[in-house]
Amino acid sequence: DAKTTQPPSMDCAEGRAANLPCNHSTISGNEYVYWYRQIHSQGPQYIIHGLKNNETNEMASLIITEDRKSSTLILPHATLRDTAVYYCIVRVVGLSSGYSTLTFGKGTMLLVSP
Amino acid sequence: ETGVTQTPRHLVMGMTNKKSLKCEQHLGHNAMYWYKQSAKKPLELMFVYSLEERVENNSVPSRFSPECPNSSHLFLHLHTLQPEDSALYLCASSQDAGGLGNTIYFGEGSWLTVV
Numbered sequence: 292d293a294k295t296t297q298p299p300s301m302d303c304a305e306g307r308a309a310n311l312p313c314n315h316s317t318i319s320g321n322e323y324v325y326w327y328r329q330i331h332s333q334g335p336q337y338i339i340h341g342l343k344n345n346e347t348n349e350m351a352s353l354i355i356t357e358d359r360k361s362s363t364l365i366l367p368h369a370t371l372r373d374t375a376v377y378y379c380i381v382r383v384v385g386l387s388s389g390y391s392t393l394t395f396g397k398g399t400m401l402l403v404s405p
Numbered sequence: 406e407t408g409v410t411q412t413p414r415h416l417v418m419g420m421t422n423k424k425s426l427k428c429e430q431h432l433g434h435n436a437m438y439w440y441k442q443s444a445k446k447p448l449e450l451m452f453v454y455s456l457e458e459r460v461e462n463n464s465v466p467s468r469f470s471p472e473c474p475n476s477s478h479l480f481l482h483l484h485t486l487q488p489e490d491s492a493l494y495l496c497a498s499s500q501d502a503g504g505l506g507n508t509i510y511f512g513e514g515s516w517l518t519v520v
Contacts, residue, residue, distance in 0.1 A: 323505050334495050334511035382505050390502040395448040
């Protein structure tokens with residue numbers, strides 16, 4: 292099961308910042324938080340990931356709370372092309388395999404409007 | 406462009422056909438994955454390969470048969486599928502399958518329709 296909780300949908304006006312929340316209260320000390328997005332009919336696109344510190348790249352910023360139980364993905368200036376389903380994922384090691392994978396939940400459908 | 410290329414992008418096959426999906430990664434990664442996304446369902450992990458060895462089989466029916474001839478290529482052989490197997494099949498790769506900090510990159514997917 293996914294270890295995260297996200298709102299099913301959010302709206303954002305074009306040009307404004309989009310702040311997407313994620314709760315991961317059972318996260319363990321060595322588990323990373325990953326964010327992906329999926330535009331309809333396409334493969335998931337990697338956005339950003341982090342462990343403890345806040346992270347920023349050309350696409351977005353990731354703010355992780357000090358207790359690591361929640362995080363926020365920030366798209367600083369949303370455009371219409373940012374309309375997509377956004378997935379917050381805690382990457383874990385599989386109990387049976389010992390290998391780490393991504394378990395996707397339902398994500399947040401972000402609709403950016405003019 | 407993610408460096409992971411899947412072909413074909415669209416495939417229609419009958420229930421008695423045999424077909425294959427192909428994935429190639431140009432990232433020098435050692436781990437490759439197959440995921441399945443059915444309509445209105447979350448992505449589901451199917452298989453994980455690490456250094457050409459299958460390390461995870463997520464209870465996938467035998468009508469789906471993966472093959473990893475080298476670390477750059479991954480195939481999913483399909484035979485006697487059912488209409489409910491119609492879905493988007495996604496290939497992905499990462500530097501290795503163990504590191505929690507190694508990003509997994511996805512291809513654009515292959516849309517499969519079983520008639």
